[in-house]
Amino acid sequence: MDSVQSRFTQLSGALSRQIIGQSQLVERLLLALLADGHLLVEGAPGLAKTRAIRELGKRLEGSFHRIQFTPDLLPADLTGTDIYRPQDGSFVFQPGPLFHNLILADEINRAPAKVQSALLEAMGERQITVGQKTYHLTDPFLVMATQNPIEQEGTYPLPEAQLDRFLLHIRIDYPPVETERQILALARAEAVAGIGTPGSASLEPEVQRLSVADLHQARQEVFALHLADNLEEYLLQIILATRRPQPYGDDLAGAIQYGASPRASIALDRCSRARAWLAGRDYVSPEDIQNLAFDVLRHRVILSYEAEAGGMTVDRLVGELIARIPVP
CATH class of the missing domain: 1.10.8.80 (Magnesium chelatase subunit I, C-Terminal domain)
Known part of the structure; x- marks a missing residue:
């Protein structure tokens, strides 16, 4: 096994130890990363969807951002907008959260169609257009969107054109009892160590972050x-x-x-x-x-x-x- 594959094996193992009972989610996240696509995850609350992509973000060179989709969200809240500078009368583009490497679009179906459509160009062409200018997004760029299958009130079904831009649509379910026992043990250990708050340390030993160069090499090997x-x-x-x-x-x-x-x-x-x-x-x-x-x-x-x-x-x-x- 070559070094790039070894690093992905280590990454998979590290994620599996932090996201217990969701081996399919871990594998599909890595597949989306390698295949340069986006992931739609459907599952009830509390099944480690947010934790999964956050843990991936810790182990990948680049930035992670979570967007909580709500009915009052506007397209500019995703893409960014031109800000007027009164001191010189010019407009300066202020990038939105889409200018990150890993995006968690949490409960994507809670936002109306005009907001969902703001993702179409970003996911399909890795760029966004604001006014007369087009801005290229960072590389790598991966969107993991979640939706809750048990709530229908106040949700907006994703249009077919939007769905087609997702590489994979996976469904995750509750873990078996033995796995849930392991989750309890991990949660207790994190609580004792004071983990669980933003910016805190991890129980997981330090893992070398996967570089963008490593990812590009892995993709070349995959496509070949x-x-x-x-x-x-x-x-x-x-x-x-x-x-x-x-x-x-x-x-x-x-x-x-x-x-x-x-x-x-x-x-x-x-x-x-x-x-x-x-x-x-x-x-x-x-x-x-x-x-x-x-x-x-x-x-x-x-x-x-x-x-x-x-x-x-x-x-x-x-x-x-x-x-x-x-x-x-």
Whole structure:
């Protein structure tokens, strides 16, 4: 294992010790970082979503900023705005919180559409436009947005164009009892050490921060990882089946209103390579593609009214497609 992979292994281990019981969240965070994409996390309050990206920020060269989305938020609260200077009559651009490396968009669906749309250009093109000027964002730039699935009042569903810009959409659940016992032990240890307040120290031994140069090297290795031609065809067939599922069963005909966009193909390709690289392999396996298909497609496929009325879910549909599409 080379040095860059070793550093990512150390990073994964350090995050797992601080974010107990959410191994999938830790892995997906690293996949988003390696694949240069954004993450949408859905889960009940208290499941370490905020803690996860904050701990990642401590171990990555760059800056972290949390944005609490509320109904009264304005687009300029994200992007920044031109400030008038009366002493010389000029305008000076004051950057907003999007000019950080790691962004936590907490409860993103609590802000109205005009605020959510402020993220579209930032997430898609890594730049923002204020007035007549365009400003490039910092590199790396990763948005982890959270939304609470149990509250609907006072929320604004994310538009499809916004959802499509997220590399992955993951759902996390409550930990089992043994894991929760470990969480209690960690919380007690932190309380005894006086941890838990902003700027406090960590129980975790000092971990070398991952540099931007290391991240760029890791991404180059990930994108160069071998993907066999037959596996690439398998990946594409999964995506195409979300647009035309009829060949895989009459029961799936008419189940989909809109299939996944080409962004889904790119996301599944990049994330499959990143997962294989994190595992120390120099090739992508069918299991990498199957494992990530749910998180890549969950927010990109829109079911028909008839399918939803019949109890179909996107996860169930993706599971059926994976079971029916021949594995090379």
